[in-house]
Amino acid sequence: MAFEEEETTNIRKVVFVGLDNAGKSSIILSLLREISKFAMIKPTRNVERRTFEFLGMNISEWDLGGHERYRKLYLEKAELIFRGTDILIYVIDVQDYERITESYKYLKDIIDKLTEMKLEPPIHIFFHKNDLELVESIKLKINDSISFLEGKIGDFQNYHKISFYKTTVFDFSSIINAISEILLSLFPRSKVIERAIQGYVNIAGVEGVELIDDNSIIISSWYKDDDIKEKLNSLSPYFLRLNDVFKKLDNIEDEEKNHIIVERHEKFFIFKQFLLIKGATPYYISTCTDEPFLNQYEFNALINLLRGIISHEV
Ligand SMILES: Nc1nc2c(ncn2[C@@H]2O[C@H](COP(=O)(O)OP(=O)(O)O)[C@@H](O)[C@H]2O)c(=O)[nH]1
Ligand SMILES: [Mg+2]
Missing domain, CATH: 3.40.50.300 (P-loop containing nucleotide triphosphate hydrolases)
Incomplete structure (x- = not known):
């Protein structure tokens, strides 16, 4: 009670x-x-x-x-x-x-x-x-x-x-x-973002999420346990580097396909770049899931909400 x-x-x-x-x-x-x-x-x-x-x-x-x-x-x-x-x-x-x-x-x-x-x-x-x-x-x-x-x-x-x-x-x-x-x-903004991430976790069934900005700062995160936390914490900096390398190599601008997937011990680590504001710096999501993809429908809904939250001046 x-x-x-x-x-x-x-x-x-x-x-x-x-x-x-x-x-x-x-x-x-x-x-x-x-x-x-x-x-x-x-x-x-x-x-x-x-x-x-x-x-x-x-x-x-x-x-x-x-x-x-x-x-x-x-x-x-x-x-x-x-x-x-x-x-x-x-x-x-x-x-x-x-x-x-x-x-x-x-x-x-x-x-x-x-x-x-x-x-x-x-x-x-x-x-x-x-x-x-x-x-x-x-x-x-x-x-x-x-x-x-x-x-x-x-x-x-x-x-x-x-x-x-x-x-x-x-x-x-x-x-x-x-x-x-x-x-x-x-x-506070951090609380709203946290709730949005939590909502996404509940439905997407991912084991961990990090929302990262272009300065490599983790803005918000959620982890199932300390093991996943350690893994994502350690991997994300490499994903960011790798993403930069790919950016130099390819000139494909298809946001939907703009992700990196690593499979290890039957878990999938998925890193995805996305834009909240056209022309501004990108944001990144680093996740761990059982499936080799992120459901676009759920992911886009999260992005829509984040776009509203983050792009707003207070
Ligand atoms: N053109 C237009 N119609 C809308 C819009 N939002 C709601 N409607 C219509 O307005 C009517 C009344 O909507 P409703 O949500 O039931 O109003 P409520 O009585 O205030 O709850 C419905 O026929 C809706 O389809 C809108 O943004 N534009
Ligand atoms: Mg009504």
Whole structure:
């Protein structure tokens, strides 16, 4: 029991709020889909609402909307929802022009309520459905909505920490970037990376992982035991050297095939170079597994997340 309590104190409560149809479930689902490629999702035993745990965040969703007269009712429930909330994500459908004012009113009510309750969770506003492939006239309209909202919401910035993001489910990086920034506001970067690596280990079944930067520094690592730790620690510097030699010899730029594999005593040591930011210095992963390859699907999901985490300035 004591252990369980200690476990949960590290979990942050993140609530997605917004009008019905704003896109909250879709955002959460797209995260789930991506994350489940490399991490186990822990559904929480919560009867009322669907919640899930992801990299130390307990994420839930709350629909607003309906009749105007319900607004007051919602706010009475607000006490229940917002107490203990670490992060509030407010999702606005920027293509639904008819409900922009309604959405704004709810947000204003919530901020007022929070102030009244003396709660100050940072508020992250997603200008959602900011789709890429839109005709110019719609893009202009969306920008109008966003400027309107930014102007209005700017008024609250004296009281609250408010950030804005433009998101769409059609560009997953827009979502993972926003979530990474939120994660980094909650936990130190090293902790977020560590959790990501741990998630990958759980699903990929590797015996050890080292994430190494271009200065040969191990940024994060996980080992099944001391034996694997010693092996990877000793091998990685050689892999880095070998990788440099190969880089000079070949001019193939196929990232997918850019790895070195060593087999020894039925174990495979796999070293892989990858780019987090185009044009910047590469990163490397050094692993030990039972199989002579890394599953691309899981590996790419890890890279996508790391890209969000590492390339973010804090
Ligand atoms: N065009 C567009 N539609 C989206 C986007 N995200 C969600 N939707 C759609 O918006 C509708 C409502 O989404 P849902 O996630 O159920 O909203 P919720 O009520 O806030 O949970 C669904 O038809 C989604 O397919 C997006 O980024 N762009
Ligand atoms: Mg929903």
